[in-house]
Amino acid sequence: MEGDVQKEKIPGHTKQDALAARSKSLEQQGNVLSSAKVYLSGPMDFVASRTEEKRTGWRTRVGQFMREYGTEVRDPWNKPVVVGMPHYGKEDEFSTNKRYTWTYEDSEQGDRIRSDLCGEFWATLHTDLRMVDTSDFLIAYCPTNIYSVGTVHEIVMARLQNKPVLFVSPPVSFPSLDRLEAHLESASDGEGQRLLTALANEAPLRPNPSGIPSMWYMALLDGHYFFDGFGFAAYAERFGWEPNALDEREEAFPPKRPLLPYLEKLNRSIPKRYDPEQDAYVENADWLIFGGSDTE
Known part of the structure; x- marks a missing residue:
């Protein structure tokens, strides 16, 4: 319609164009x-x-x-x-x-x-x-x-x-906890295992x-x-x-x-x-x- 402003897209003037020019300039x-x-x-x-x-x-x-x-x-x-x-x-x-x-x-x-x-x-x-x-x-x-x-x-x-x-979110593990758990199991230390489980929940120790x-x-x-x-x-x-x-x-x-x-x-x-x-x-x-x- 008459009086309407026609908006034309100017080639090379979008935000991505400007950013691409920035990246090219910095790369050079x-x-x-x-x-x-x-x-x-x-x-x-x-x-x-x-x-x-x-x-x-x-x-x-x-x-x-x-x-x-x-x-x-x-x-x-x-x-x-x-x-x-x-x-x-x-x-x-x-x-x-x-x-x-x-x-x-x-x-x-x-x-x-x-x-x-x-x-x-x-x-x-x-x-x-x-x-x-x-x-x-x-x-x-x-x-x-x-x-x-x-x-x-x-x-x-x-x-x-x-x-x-x-x-940076690194892997989290507790190798000493794993070794202690294995040690208590091999020693059939039921009370030690119970305390270790309680400690892992209280800390909490979440791998x-x-x-x-x-x-x-x-x-x-x-x-x-x-x-x-x-x-x-x-x-x-x-x-x-x-x-x-x-x-x-x-x-x-x-x-x-x-x-x-x-x-x-x-x-x-x-x-x-x-x-x-x-x-x-x-x-x-x-x-x-x-x-x-x-x-x-």
């Missing part, structure tokens, strides 16, 4: 991760040893790996200094041990203690979430046997901003040999972002990593989809994602890596 340029900022999310409070986790844990290795590509690594074990408040949000054994003063005493004194602790740890939450906010993507390590709250918060915050979250993530994470993340390990063995000699429990787990359960080789490919080009509605691989709009100002 290379070193995609050299301008990126990554936050390393995962359990901290309830790991077996905070000291060992900080010294030789997965964050230490992945951080070393990422820095080789020029990536800026945001590690909650090593928080950046807040200008004017050098100790703000820092975590150490002294600060975390303060939580043992927590009380449910129903009195003014109890209210004061709880209020002080909530205020004390607010600074840590504030700092970690700011690091998430200013990162381009997250790497999250989420074994199903370790309780973690901050990790969920960080992942949800990142996905609300459409940031990629590369999610997850396939590394299947929580269904909530399945709904929250894109299927392209899930990995069942890191693939440390292929890089151990290059980085001088001493063998530890991470390697024992990956030796027992070799990753089918390891993260580190994926990151190597990501440094060369932005990978496409599978779109179930189109039944095809399409450009991934989640990857927005900020460089310098366009006025520079």
